[in-house]
Amino acid sequence: MKLMRLPYRSPYLSDDFGAIDSLFDQSFAPFKTLLSGASLNSTQIAADVIENEDQFVIRLELPGVIRDNIDIQFNKQKLSICVEQSAGDDESKVSLARTFSVNQSIDADHISASLADGILTLVLPKAEETKPRSITIN
Amino acid sequence: MSENTITKPSDHQTSCVQKGKLAVVRPQFNTKQSDDSLEVGVALPGVKKDAISVAYERGMLSISGERTHELKEGETLLRREIHDLRYELQLKVAETLDAENISAKFENGILTLGLRVREDSKPRSIEIN
Numbered sequence: 001m002k003l004m005r006l007p008y009r010s011p012y013l014s015d016d017f018g019a020i021d022s023l024f025d026q027s028f029a030p031f032k033t034l035l036s037g038a039s040l041n042s043t044q045i046a047a048d049v050i051e052n053e054d055q056f057v058i059r060l061e062l063p064g065v066i067r068d069n070i071d072i073q074f075n076k077q078k079l080s081i082c083v084e085q086s087a088g089d090d091e092s093k094v095s096l097a098r099t100f101s102v103n104q105s106i107d108a109d110h111i112s113a114s115l116a117d118g119i120l121t122l123v124l125p126k127a128e129e130t131k132p133r134s135i136t137i138n
Numbered sequence: 139m140s141e142n143t144i145t146k147p148s149d150h151q152t153s154c155v156q157k158g159k160l161a162v163v164r165p166q167f168n169t170k171q172s173d174d175s176l177e178v179g180v181a182l183p184g185v186k187k188d189a190i191s192v193a194y195e196r197g198m199l200s201i202s203g204e205r206t207h208e209l210k211e212g213e214t215l216l217r218r219e220i221h222d223l224r225y226e227l228q229l230k231v232a233e234t235l236d237a238e239n240i241s242a243k244f245e246n247g248i249l250t251l252g253l254r255v256r257e258d259s260k261p262r263s264i265e266i267n
Contacts, residue, residue: 118247
């Protein structure tokens with residue numbers, strides 16, 4: 001869960017099914033996270049990992065996070081993403097992090113990142129030596 | 139901090155979403171209010187601006203948006219947690235708010251709606267003569 005609802009209820013807006021929904025959300029949250037493949041730690045950033053011949057693509061769900069509050073490090077085959085997210089009001093901040101370990105060699109100099117519509121997309125090009133290649137017989 | 143290996147295919151490749159029919163999810167939202175306005179921030183990560191619809195009808199504000207991510211040729215999914223889905227949220231708007239002038243902007247996956255309190259509903263102080 002990324003955003004925290006403010007504890008008070010606004011007198012201006014009401015959400016008829018909110019109470020029932022949140023009861024369901026709370027009761028079934030562990031199953032939902034299990035089914036989605038995420039760990040039971042609810043503050044984990046949701047991620048997609050996609051591979052093709054040349055690269056890995058990692059997508060991370062970061063709604064409301066601005067570029068300056070994202071720190072990406074790649075060190076010793078580990079990719080770490082640390083994020084600071086404001087939790088509703090302006091004062092409180094939540095820090096989230098996720099680390100991926102990469103078993104293949106990556107061309108670390110050419111890792112790229114882009115942020116759009118609350119999704120951070122990281123592209124990790126595979127190092128030349130790990131790419132599949134065909135060998136010609138002389 | 140959690141750790142995941144990305145080179146090992148995950149057991150969770152299949153999402154619970156049936157093909158062709160998106161699961162409906164209620165987005166998370168925040169409200170921020172002052173004496174003369176109310177701001178609603180709805181988290182719609184991964185939804186494109188063009189895919190969001192905001193409608194107001196008979197006291198109800200309806201927000202919806204779909205997100206899908208298609209794999210390109212040659213791509214394999216190793217892990218999937220950002221599911222294709224349809225966000226839907228319905229909020230009842232109090233009569234003290236001016237429903238004629240609702241502002242909306244979409245930034246970093248957050249839809250921000252601005253509503254103003256009607257002039258005649260604002261708190262005011264009464265002076266004693």
